[in-house]
Amino acid sequence: MKRLKNSSYTRRLFRAVFVILGKLPKKKNLVVFESFHAKQFSDNPRAIYEYMKEHYPRHNLLWSVDKSAVKLFEEFRLPYIQRFTLKWFWTFPRAQYWVNNVRLPRWMPKPKGTVYLQTWHGTPLKKLGLDIEEVHMPNTETGSYKKNFILESEKWDYLISPNPYSTEIFKRAFHYNGKVIESGYPRNDVLTNYSATLISNLKKELGIAEEKKIMLYAPTWRDNEFYQKGKYKFEFQFDLQNWKKEFGDEWVLLSRMHYLVAENFDFSAYEGMVYDVSSYPDIRDLYLASDLLITDYSSVFFDYAILNRPVIFFMYDLENYRDQLRGFYIDIENDAPGPIVQTEQELFQAIHVLKDSNIQLDAKFTEFKNRFSSLEDGHATQRVVKAFLK
Incomplete structure (x- = not known):
């Protein structure tokens, strides 16, 4: 089952379903959050969720959650949908807003009309993205690693930056030409x-x-x-x-x-x-x-x-x-x-x-x-x- 889930055929199928359902009318005011590959209730997405829960009661706030993290989200009594279930496919591509702090799977396109807020998750000390000369991570080729960053950043409508120093690096390292919210980090x-x-x-x-x-x-x-x-x-x-x-x-x-x-x-x-x-x-x-x-x-x-x-x-x-x-x-x-x-x-x-x-x-x-x-x-x-x- 794990091999089937991770196969190229499954990813192509997921993408096709995602594209089709993404063309349906948007669920107005629906904001879907993910943190660290949908496995945590933490970081900038959490801070934004907690703020909106208090100050924006008319918005529907929902977490996209990996199967391994379901227990955590139930303990916090948070509204969630489990990743890659039928309900998730029916909901995630139709959300008006996405809030995330890492990259999404490459096969997951952003539907037209969805606003994607990329919060990222740190002020950079070590080199990121396109600035890394040679990638030493397992099963990762440097060229494809950088290409994937470019494909991901093209989806973003907004990118949070904690300071002017980070803004300059993020734009170059992520090959990002969109809107930057230079605000400080919500999590802080x-x-x-x-x-x-x-x-x-x-x-x-x-x-x-x-x-x-x-x-x-x-x-x-x-x-x-x-x-x-x-x-x-x-x-x-x-x-x-x-x-x-x-x-x-x-x-x-x-x-x-x-x-x-x-x-x-x-x-x-x-x-x-x-x-x-x-x-x-x-x-x-x-x-x-x-x-x-x-x-x-x-x-x-x-x-x-x-x-x-x-x-x-x-x-x-x-x-x-x-x-x-x-x-x-x-x-x-x-x-x-x-x-x-x-x-x-x-x-x-x-x-x-x-x-x-x-x-x-x-x-x-x-x-x-x-x-x-x-x-x-x-x-x-x-x-x-x-x-x-x-």
């Missing part, structure tokens, strides 16, 4: 509109004692370390037993892997100290609950800096990642809003230095925020919705 509104009570409640939800401080470890994936397409390997490069000895009395560690990382980590030996939060619905809550971020090349640090909390860059494979795999848009070694470390010893030393510091006194951190976060004022969602609904 909560990072300027939160309370101490919210943070306390998040700790209780995670099962973490109120007095504990929280480190969030959120690394990205490596293009050339994989099991198969879409499933990537990851190995910890610092010893958790050593971390426990150094910080376990005062801190807990939240481990948040990228959604493409396929590893299942066993943290049972560190119960109450190390938590696997890779499947937690939305990273925004983890930002708010944590006191310090450890990352590498993930774009999470652009968002986390809004909170004025310390960031440490554990880039143990910096030279290889920078020179061989992706390359960067900014001079990360000079512009990073926190120290870059490459060994466990350097990482632990940096944590000790920063854990009680006031990062807002750091001139480099302030310069970074002024460059990348000037639009993050808590009203990005409002600007986006007004722009794409007009």
